[in-house]
Amino acid sequence: MFLLLNEEKLLTLEKALQNYLPASIKIYGTILNINRGKISELEVVVDSWPNFSTVICRPCMKDETNNLVESTLTVFSKDQSSLYHLLMDDNVVNWTTCFMFGGIDTGVLELVKDVAACKKFTISIPDCSCAMILEKPDDLCDITPEMTDVVSRISCLDPSHAQIVNRSWKFGNDDSGLQFVKNILEKFPSYCILDETDNPVSWILTYQYGAMGLLYTLPEHRGKGFAKLLVTKMVKVLQNLGYPIYCFVEEENTKSYQLFEKLGFKEAPDIRFSWPWCRPFQK
Numbered sequence: 001m002f003l004l005l006n007e008e009k010l011l012t013l014e015k016a017l018q019n020y021l022p023a024s025i026k027i028y029g030t031i032l033n034i035n036r037g038k039i040s041e042l043e044v045v046v047d048s049w050p051n052f053s054t055v056i057c058r059p060c061m062k063d064e065t066n067n068l069v070e071s072t073l074t075v076f077s078k079d080q081s082s083l084y085h086l087l088m089d090d091n092v093v094n095w096t097t098c099f100m101f102g103g104i105d106t107g108v109l110e111l112v113k114d115v116a117a118c119k120k121f122t123i124s125i126p127d128c129s130c131a132m133i134l135e136k137p138d139d140l141c142d143i144t145p146e147m148t149d150v151v152s153r154i155s156c157l158d159p160s161h162a163q164i165v166n167r168s169w170k171f172g173n174d175d176s177g178l179q180f181v182k183n184i185l186e187k188f189p190s191y192c193i194l195d196e197t198d199n200p201v202s203w204i205l206t207y208q209y210g211a212m213g214l215l216y217t218l219p220e221h222r223g224k225g226f227a228k229l230l231v232t233k234m235v236k237v238l239q240n241l242g243y244p245i246y247c248f249v250e251e252e253n254t255k256s257y258q259l260f261e262k263l264g265f266k267e268a269p270d271i272r273f274s275w276p277w278c279r280p281f282q283k
Helices: 007-020 025-035 080-088 106-118 145-151 159-168 175-187 226-241 254-262
Strands: 042-046 054-059 072-077 099-101 121-124 129-133 154-156 191-194 200-206 212-217 246-250 277-280
Touching: 007 025, 007 042, 025 042, 025 054, 025 072, 025 129, 054 080, 072 080, 080 106, 106 121, 129 254, 145 226, 154 226, 159 175, 159 200, 159 212, 175 200, 191 226, 200 226, 212 226, 212 246, 226 254, 246 254
Parallel strands: 072 099
Antiparallel strands: 042 054, 054 072, 099 277, 121 277, 129 246, 154 191, 191 200, 200 212
């Protein structure tokens, strides 16, 4: 059995998911943005209500799409049996097309593999990421005076910058990635530092689930403190908007880990996240 939640229940769910942070942080951020009208292409399924065990944010049931937002399944579960039954239900998951599990707890990957095999799907599992959370954003140091000149060059990104962001994104550099970047630039906070010719040389964006990400500085501008400056700016903005302050860092990305750690972010213990793709077996 599954239930689709209406607007009133989604507000209740948002509050309830706070009790399961940090494990629920990605789906909590997604629900928060649905409730704020920032995301319209997703719907939310639970196994029961109000005492739910599993929550799935899924694309509204429609034809196959190339949009990364619309081909992503976001999952939170307190019970693997409940999760298994929802994933096996063709009325819950569209097992006729490719899709990605967005930031799923690696503790349920074996279960996901079993379901995918039953549905005759292959699953490719990328490197894991940890969640870095800033619990006390007020403790973040203000921007130092020597960076005042650079602060004056902080600007918002807009969709016209999508191409340069997409080219540098590890998971982008294609048409699907470009559309994804345009989508989050249009709807969520993003900032950059401009050079003397008003071109972005360093930037940070916000994903549809509320995490800051896509942090990047052009190689010739590294070592100038731009990333630290942009993270500090984004923290203040997200705090004022009432978002949780967090990001995902791939396990091998030690430089990013160290940056966020120095800024006061702490790794969520005992949990890792992965973004596996599911694709039908090739006949």
